[in-house]
Amino acid sequence: MSTFTPPVAAVAKDAHWAAKMARLRHRSLPERTLSICDDPDVKRAVTDAALALAKARTKATSAAIEQDVPEEQREQWVAAQPDVLAASSALDAAQRAQEDATITLTFRALPRPVWEQLLRAHPPTESQAEQGMEYNVETFPAALIAACHVERDVDGTVVAGMTEAEAQELLDAWPDAEAKALFTCALLVNQTLRSDLGKG
Structure with a gap:
């Protein structure tokens, strides 16, 4: 009884794709930081x-x-x-x-299903939807900031970070430009394309 042996080229092709797929699966999610230093001196x-x-x-x-x-x-x-x-x-x-005088906040992009679920949890009001907004501008920013915030201890281990209530506290207490910078940092990490689409 003969045993089928796949062509060498096919085996090599399968191994090549498996290796590439393994690399694609293990890509880290992008991160972005916001650095704050209040000491002008x-x-x-x-x-x-x-x-x-x-x-x-x-x-x-x-x-x-x-x-x-x-x-x-x-x-x-x-x-x-x-x-x-x-x-x-x-x-x-x-x-x-x-x-030493700088506070750094790190934000990590959300996997697509988590991002979409967050959008569904904070739909725009009827008025906001009429203005073309895809989320509730009153509730989504704090939720996104908390969901994307990554806090690490001195050893680099991820630990508990900002809560949604804390994010809202900062958004309410900071000047408008700084509050927008906080939200923008969390938003951009989810919307910045790292890949090169090429010229076709």
Whole structure:
């Protein structure tokens, strides 16, 4: 009794597609962050430090040219100059201080069925629907923000995050522009296309 052996090309094709499908299944959902720093002095310090570094590099580059430092060695020479090293260190310190003073909120896109279910749970009012809105503008923003928010502890482990009530509290308490930025961040992570559709 003979045993059917599939063609080598067919086997290779199946394995190729299986590998590609495995990669497609394991794609991570996109994430987007909103960073908030309320300390103007900290932000100004970063700007000033960046300008100081740019000036130190410009001065060192001029010195390198005057001293005929070969072009291929110039970048390394400039980076090693004491004034450049000091300015670079000052910028690093200012950036660390800004990071410490910054609150970062992370939002992750929802799988399509979850997104559609959220839309169904917050349908537009009759008046809103007449204006072309696809969701209730009063209730959907807080629900979306809470659903998309991802909170991680210091070890990177996902922990409990923002509730819908907390999201609504922020939307009500923050200035209009900042409240819109909060909602927009959660909205955009669900509407930004990561793939390249190609030219056909």
